[in-house]
Amino acid sequence: MFIADGWNDFRVLDAGNGMKLERWKGVTLLRPDPQAVWPMDEHKADAIYIRSETGGGHWEEQKQLPESWQVSYRDLTFIVRPTGFKHTGLFPEQAVNWDWMRGELGRWKKTHDRAPRVLNLFAYTGGATVACAASGAEVVHVDAAKGMVAWAKDNAGASGLGEAPIRYIVDDCVKFVKRELRRGSRYDGIVMDPPSYGRGPTGELWKIENDLYPLVADCAQLLSDEPAFFLVNSYTTGLAASVLKNILRVALPQGDAVSDEVGLPIERDNLLLPCGESGRWTPKRD
Numbered sequence: 001m002f003i004a005d006g007w008n009d010f011r012v013l014d015a016g017n018g019m020k021l022e023r024w025k026g027v028t029l030l031r032p033d034p035q036a037v038w039p040m041d042e043h044k045a046d047a048i049y050i051r052s053e054t055g056g057g058h059w060e061e062q063k064q065l066p067e068s069w070q071v072s073y074r075d076l077t078f079i080v081r082p083t084g085f086k087h088t089g090l091f092p093e094q095a096v097n098w099d100w101m102r103g104e105l106g107r108w109k110k111t112h113d114r115a116p117r118v119l120n121l122f123a124y125t126g127g128a129t130v131a132c133a134a135s136g137a138e139v140v141h142v143d144a145a146k147g148m149v150a151w152a153k154d155n156a157g158a159s160g161l162g163e164a165p166i167r168y169i170v171d172d173c174v175k176f177v178k179r180e181l182r183r184g185s186r187y188d189g190i191v192m193d194p195p196s197y198g199r200g201p202t203g204e205l206w207k208i209e210n211d212l213y214p215l216v217a218d219c220a221q222l223l224s225d226e227p228a229f230f231l232v233n234s235y236t237t238g239l240a241a242s243v244l245k246n247i248l249r250v251a252l253p254q255g256d257a258v259s260d261e262v263g264l265p266i267e268r269d270n271l272l273l274p275c276g277e278s279g280r281w282t283p284k285r286d
Contacts, residue, residue: 004096009071016040093275098131108228121192126152196236230281244279
């Protein structure tokens with residue numbers, strides 16, 4: 001498992017009964033997690049996410065929460081804001097991938113005299129964007145949701161990267177990649193975090209089991225002659241980590257691919273909370 005164990009401002013205190021108890025820099029949240037199927041004692045929290053029988057849900061505040069607040073990871077700072085869909089605007093387990101990408105970019109920069117170019121697809125609130133920009137990369141950040149792109153800009157600003165070379169684009173990721181192919185664009189690193197199912201801004205249907213490999217294959221053509229990395233994340237239940245590895249090996253045979261679960265440590269009993277899967281690709285090295 002790729003374990004995100006470098007946090008100070010975030011902790012999973014406990015998990016079970018389909019819920020997880022987290023501390024986000026002094027604020028405790030109790031929210032659903034379908035992987036936590038073992039038992040857990042009852043806990044108090046500053047806010048609890050209550051699911052609705054008709055879908056969605058709401059936060060039930062036990063004490064008044066700030067509208068938003070900041071958490072830091074190493075030299076990065078992010079704005080946290082509980083949303084109506086149980087999320088907070090940040091997937092803390094991805095910190096293990098931020099570290100990995102930054103390491104690969106650092107390795108790449110030792111043998112190149114220009115800034116690396118990174119493409120972040122389905123980029124959400126920009127965790128990977130901020131991490132790569134902090135390592136000196138020029139980043140193209142693409143997401144179909146205008147509000148998430150605005151949030152990403154705020155995260156960059158909070159990390160002191162408001163003037164960093166980041167292009168923020170509100171667009172359907174598949175269509176954007178097709179246009180980049182026609183333009184002859186090239187990137188030294190590509191990261192994507194595609195949904196299981198969704199629709200683009202004009203109704204384009206996305207199903208990960210049908211559309212992930214064609215997108216990865218198209219993106220493989222966008223890589224530069226001397227790339228740094230390719231990262232694919234998935235939160236799709238039933239899509240094994242080995243599937244991501246196989247996709248990367250078929251689309252990018254001239255390289256090395258590994259995959260595993262991504263997870264977070266749980267303070268109670270040294271348990272681990274699985275949080276999806278990641279497939280990592282790097283070029284073959286001498």
